[in-house]
Amino acid sequence: METTEWMTAVLASDNLRSAWKRVKANKGAQGIDGVTIEDFPAHLRAHWGDIRRQLETGRYRPSAVRRVEIPKDDGGKRLLGIPTVMDRVIQQAIAQVLTPIFDPSFSASSFGFRPGRNAHQAIRQVQRHVKDGYAMAVDIDLAKFFDTVNHDVLMKILGRTIRDKALLALIGRYLRAGVQVGEHIEPNDIGTPQGGPLSPLLANILLNELDHELERRGHRFARYADDMVVLVKSRRAGERVMQSLTRYLEGRLKLKRNPAKSKVAKMSECGFLGFTIIRGKIRWLEKKLEAFKHRVRELTGRSWGVSMEYRLHKLGQYVRGWLGYFGISEYYRPIPELDEWIRRRIRMCHWKQWRWPRTKINRLLALGVSLKTAIQHGTSSKSCWHMARTPAMQQALNNDWFLAQGLPSIKTLWCQAQGYSSSPSEPTR
DNA sequence: GTCGCTCCAGT
RNA sequence: UGAACUGGAGCGAC
Ligand SMILES: Nc1ncnc2c1ncn2[C@H]1C[C@H](O)[C@@H](COP(=O)(O)OP(=O)(O)OP(=O)(O)O)O1
Ligand SMILES: [Mg+2]
Numbered sequence A: 001m002e003t004t005e006w007m008t009a010v011l012a013s014d015n016l017r018s019a020w021k022r023v024k025a026n027k028g029a030q031g032i033d034g035v036t037i038e039d040f041p042a043h044l045r046a047h048w049g050d051i052r053r054q055l056e057t058g059r060y061r062p063s064a065v066r067r068v069e070i071p072k073d074d075g076g077k078r079l080l081g082i083p084t085v086m087d088r089v090i091q092q093a094i095a096q097v098l099t100p101i102f103d104p105s106f107s108a109s110s111f112g113f114r115p116g117r118n119a120h121q122a123i124r125q126v127q128r129h130v131k132d133g134y135a136m137a138v139d140i141d142l143a144k145f146f147d148t149v150n151h152d153v154l155m156k157i158l159g160r161t162i163r164d165k166a167l168l169a170l171i172g173r174y175l176r177a178g179v180q181v182g183e184h185i186e187p188n189d190i191g192t193p194q195g196g197p198l199s200p201l202l203a204n205i206l207l208n209e210l211d212h213e214l215e216r217r218g219h220r221f222a223r224y225a226d227d228m229v230v231l232v233k234s235r236r237a238g239e240r241v242m243q244s245l246t247r248y249l250e251g252r253l254k255l256k257r258n259p260a261k262s263k264v265a266k267m268s269e270c271g272f273l274g275f276t277i278i279r280g281k282i283r284w285l286e287k288k289l290e291a292f293k294h295r296v297r298e299l300t301g302r303s304w305g306v307s308m309e310y311r312l313h314k315l316g317q318y319v320r321g322w323l324g325y326f327g328i329s330e331y332y333r334p335i336p337e338l339d340e341w342i343r344r345r346i347r348m349c350h351w352k353q354w355r356w357p358r359t360k361i362n363r364l365l366a367l368g369v370s371l372k373t374a375i376q377h378g379t380s381s382k383s384c385w386h387m388a389r390t391p392a393m394q395q396a397l398n399n400d401w402f403l404a405q406g407l408p409s410i411k412t413l414w415c416q417a418q419g420y421s422s423s424p425s426e427p428t429r
Numbered sequence B: 001g002t003c004g005c006t007c008c009a010g011t
Numbered sequence C: 001u002g003a004a005c006u007g008g009a010g011c012g013a014c
Helices: A005-011 A013-026 A040-057 A085-105 A119-131 A151-161 A165-175 A199-216 A235-253 A286-300 A308-326 A334-354 A358-376 A391-396 A399-404 A410-421
Strands: A065-071 A077-082 A136-141 A179-181 A184-186 A220-224 A227-232 A263-266 A275-278 A281-284
Touching: A005 A013, A005 A040, A005 A085, A005 A165, A013 A085, A040 A085, A040 A165, A085 A151, A085 A165, A085 A199, A119 A220, A119 A227, A119 A275, A119 A281, A136 A235, A151 A165, A151 A199, A199 A220, A199 A235, A227 A235, A235 A263, A281 A286, A286 A308
Parallel strands: A065 A179
Antiparallel strands: A065 A077, A136 A227, A136 A263, A179 A184, A220 A227, A275 A281
16 A cells, blocks of 8 residues: 555545535535536545545545636636646645645745745846846746646656655546546546646646746746746847747747737836836736726716615725736836826716715715825825835834824724725615 | 634736 | 635634
């Protein structure tokens, strides 16, 4: 029997319990066996004994994944592979065991799908390199990344670290579980399912090879999933790096570049994670701002027949959430403009025609826009946008400072805003 | 401090 | 009804 501590750790009751908790919390759809999150506990009681034994003896056969196609931004379609609830739990349990083992070996420049790391850190790293004089970007995105992961390459890498043959074999079976298209099941010899809890970790383990190769060559870069930017000093160097990396990816990892999303250009002409770097400052991409405006138009449009409260609620949570991500933009010029734009939009659509109470409009404006931008840009909530944004100023920007300026405290402002953004129970339409 | 839910963003 | 990972904001319960 090949069962070692690895599989035992996967099957430990604590680990399985938290894995199930996570799968349940995601409230995902059923797999090909039709077992939903709700009837999983009963299903588990009936079959766990058998399945556990199969897992321990290395005989367990995962079910195929269910194929669902969803549209992508660029017009193409994304092929999801939805494992059964049982397989999602098992994969999650494996991921929880493997993450603490593999994650420490990952590159400091890898930011996607990793605990404690996010897109902001990735774009800030790019910014630092640009400021250090590496302004030319080799922007690479892989074609159909998850769908083209090579099993042999990945299994070899896994085998270097995972000593447990049963676990290794189980991961191999998950990779080759097949997909159900319509009525029949089709085998697959390539790819890891977009929808498998283990897939993001496997993706990082595979591209960890690339990260270390980049480090070995002394490159400055940031990677987020299959999206990466290598920063160099000249276009010549960029072209050379692009060529050699393309060769490395295709030769060693059997992965292809997405030519449409890959290029060598000044970082100010590249997009990464929704941002770009203009004159050393982080700024959101124009198309992201356009998407934001479009969404606000929808939310404030007259063709949406819902109650006032509901509309305010939805608008507030969208604006606040959006600024939570894009609010790290340091390019402050567009922000007052954006603030003004939202104000105009709200007044135009609703103040006159719909006779919104003035107080409600003011509270909405205070809610996600003025306040948040004011805090983040070191100015008062009265739109003193031209005030210097020195580090000392940032430091001084605390509650005391607000009060000293004769402004309401941050807490007061937030309480006002919260009263209109998230009532104890969600407002009705 | 530990869980539960609603959102937002990136991939 | 479209899975997953990660980060964030908020609310709620012990
Ligand atoms: N909802 C999702 N959106 C984007 N990426 C996802 C999602 N779920 C899983 N992923 C993973 C799988 C993708 O292979 C990987 C990279 O995303 P992305 O580059 O947008 O698509 P892709 O690499 O599959 O196709 P493309 O050829 O268009 O680049 O991130
Ligand atoms: Mg891609």
